[in-house]
Structure formats: structure tokens, C-alpha cells
Amino acid sequence: MIGRIDEVVFDCADPAALAAFWAQVLGGEAAGRDEDWWYLDPPGWTRVAFQRVPEGKAVKNRVxxxxxxxxxxxxxxxxxxxxxxxxxxxxxxxxxxxxxxxxxxxxxxxxxxxx
Known part of the structure; x- marks a missing residue:
């Protein structure tokens, strides 16, 4: 084993909005490290994080x-x-x-x- 999953990270345009959306879906509280990085810790699962990137989504998710x-x-x-x-x-x-x-x-x- 090399390691364990620390968090699942979504690239996005609006980290705060996505963190708030996913907190309502999965539970946990949306929290911001700064305006470019937000996350939540859903009960019983690993951290889900959202980082601002300049490019938009272009194709279907691979995960x-x-x-x-x-x-x-x-x-x-x-x-x-x-x-x-x-x-x-x-x-x-x-x-x-x-x-x-x-x-x-x-x-x-x-x-x-x-x-």
C-alpha cells in the first residue's frame, strides 16, 4: 500500500457554492480555507474539497x-x-x-x- 485517500478534490469556478451544495447533499459543514479552497467533512467519509481553477469543465468526469x-x-x-x-x-x-x-x-x- 502506498497510502490512503486524504480527500477527494473537485476543480471548479466557485468553491464556496459547490461546498455549500455538497454539504446539503452529503452532510457536514462547508468551510473555507480561503476564497480559492473550500471543503466539507461528510459524516463517515473522507474530506471533499473544492479548488478554484481558471479553466471550465470541458468533458465528462472520469471519476x-x-x-x-x-x-x-x-x-x-x-x-x-x-x-x-x-x-x-x-x-x-x-x-x-x-x-x-x-x-x-x-x-x-x-x-x-x-x-
Missing amino acids: HLDVEVSDIAAATSEAEALGATRVGDLHADTAGSFQVLLDLEGNEWCVVKPA
Whole structure:
């Protein structure tokens, strides 16, 4: 083993807004180290951080978060009320169900309910 994950970092244009959004999704309190670096410590998980970068998002994420929920429809509605955007239809297979969403800056993530 080389090490352990210290935090998951999102490049973004508005770190404070994304930290506030994700704090409402995952729990924890949004906190700023400075205007270019915000983070939250979701209960039971590693730190999620947001760093300001000059370039915008150009392509699909190569890594995304799956957020386990008990009710996908309700979680999707709550996320949309926070500013998330639904992408496509609900997906279901033998492993469970998931809905793809975009956060405030277009980062893909999913609400999932295992089978």
C-alpha cells in the first residue's frame, strides 16, 4: 500500500457554492480555507474539497461520486431543489438503480439504491 485517500478534490469556478451544495447533499459543514479552497467533512467519509481553477469543465468526469439513498425519486427531487440537474432516465439492473445528476458546475454524480 502506498497510502490512503486524504480527500477527494473537485476543480471548479466557485468553491464556496459547490461546498455549500455538497454539504446539503452529503452532510457536514462547508468551510473555507480561503476564497480559492473550500471543503466539507461528510459524516463517515473522507474530506471533499473544492479548488478554484481558471479553466471550465470541458468533458465528462472520469471519476464521480455515487451517493446511496433509500428513495431515488425523493433524493432526485431534493437534489434538483438544491440546483442539481437530472440527466436521462432512471437506470435499473440486477445491481440496483441509479439516477445520473449534475451538480452546480456540471460535475456528474449519481444517487443510487443497491438491489
